Amino acid sequence: MSSGQFTAVVTGAGGTIGRCLSSRLASMGYNLVIIDTHKINLDALQSKIQSEHPEIQVLALDVNIAAPQEVIRASQVVQDRFKGIDILINNAGISPKLSNGKRIPALNIDDDEWDLVMETNLKSVFLMCKYFIDVLKAKEGKIINIASMMGITGSGVDTNLIFPYSVSAAHYSASKAGVINLTKSLAREFGELNIPVYAIAPGAVSGGMGKFDEDFIKNLKEQIPSHQLGDPEEIVNTLTFLLTSGMSLTGQTLHVNHGWFMGG
Numbered sequence: 001m002s003s004g005q006f007t008a009v010v011t012g013a014g015g016t017i018g019r020c021l022s023s024r025l026a027s028m029g030y031n032l033v034i035i036d037t038h039k040i041n042l043d044a045l046q047s048k049i050q051s052e053h054p055e056i057q058v059l060a061l062d063v064n065i066a067a068p069q070e071v072i073r074a075s076q077v078v079q080d081r082f083k084g085i086d087i088l089i090n091n092a093g094i095s096p097k098l099s100n101g102k103r104i105p106a107l108n109i110d111d112d113e114w115d116l117v118m119e120t121n122l123k124s125v126f127l128m129c130k131y132f133i134d135v136l137k138a139k140e141g142k143i144i145n146i147a148s149m150m151g152i153t154g155s156g157v158d159t160n161l162i163f164p165y166s167v168s169a170a171h172y173s174a175s176k177a178g179v180i181n182l183t184k185s186l187a188r189e190f191g192e193l194n195i196p197v198y199a200i201a202p203g204a205v206s207g208g209m210g211k212f213d214e215d216f217i218k219n220l221k222e223q224i225p226s227h228q229l230g231d232p233e234e235i236v237n238t239l240t241f242l243l244t245s246g247m248s249l250t251g252q253t254l255h256v257n258h259g260w261f262m263g264g
């Protein structure tokens with residue numbers, strides 16, 4: 001493909017997995033719309049990618065994807081600049097933890113924090129798909145939602161339990177279950193538009209949300225058959241595979257977790 005012919009939108013682009021996704025897509029020649037609320041990381045990423053790939057366009061948008069008016073405004077900016085998009089990656093998310101880095105027991109979750117997690121991780125995916133559907137339709141684009149293994153296994157607070165073993169709390173897990181389910185509903189509805197909708201469900205990925213102390217990581221690795229955490233590049237490799245799969249895998253969630261969880 002020739003550089004600048006295709007365009008990808010990446011939310012949470014300033015984070016660990018988002019940076020990696022954005023850099024790979026840039027090296028593949030995609031124009032980028034990078035979205036994040038962390039302005040410093042967003043601006044740094046824009047400068048880095050633009051200097052490495054002067055041949056593509058990189059538009060950085062400081063947008064809260066949980067706020068409908070901000071998403072509507074972003075979709076208009078993208079429509080004006082690019083007309084259509086080829087890929088929408090709903091990657092932004094939050095996973096609140098206690099100040100000591102531990103998970104919050106379900107019944108101790110603050111009501112407002114529950115809402116914040118649902119809005120950031122799940123409602124945002126609905127909003128992005130709803131308000132970007134016209135730019136997606138223009139190029140029969142693809143939607144990739146970044147879910148989590150926890151969206152299937154649920155969480156738990158006992159670090160010594162072998163399985164299910166969670167690095168996140170109940171609100172995070174429930175929100176990611178919603179993402180996996182929403183992926184299926186949208187895949188059915190967008191099938192006739194020739195717009196595939198997939199989810200990628202990472203296990204524990206180094207960096208980003210996967211930052212924990214050494215004992216925690218050691219315990220975690222003992223429970224994973226490969227004894228390794230995931231690498232953000234593995235999530236990107238899965239994405240590039242999905243980009244070749246057309247409608248054949250629409251609605252599917254691909255689990256990328258080193259054998260930690262095997263199943264549907």
Ligand SMILES: NC(=O)c1ccc[n+]([C@@H]2O[C@H](COP(=O)([O-])OP(=O)(O)OC[C@H]3O[C@@H](n4cnc5c(N)ncnc54)[C@H](O)[C@@H]3O)[C@@H](O)[C@H]2O)c1
Binds near residue numbers: 036148
């Ligand atoms: N790292 C892991 O171990 C892991 C495991 C499973 C799933 N995931 C999922 O992968 C995705 C990326 O995770 P990561 O590890 O790179 O996390 P990260 O914290 O490094 O990056 C997340 C990014 O999302 C941005 N963001 C948060 N709320 C936002 C909002 N309302 N609007 C716009 N941007 C917002 C943050 O500023 C941040 O840059 C998340 O959806 C996460 O749930 C991560």
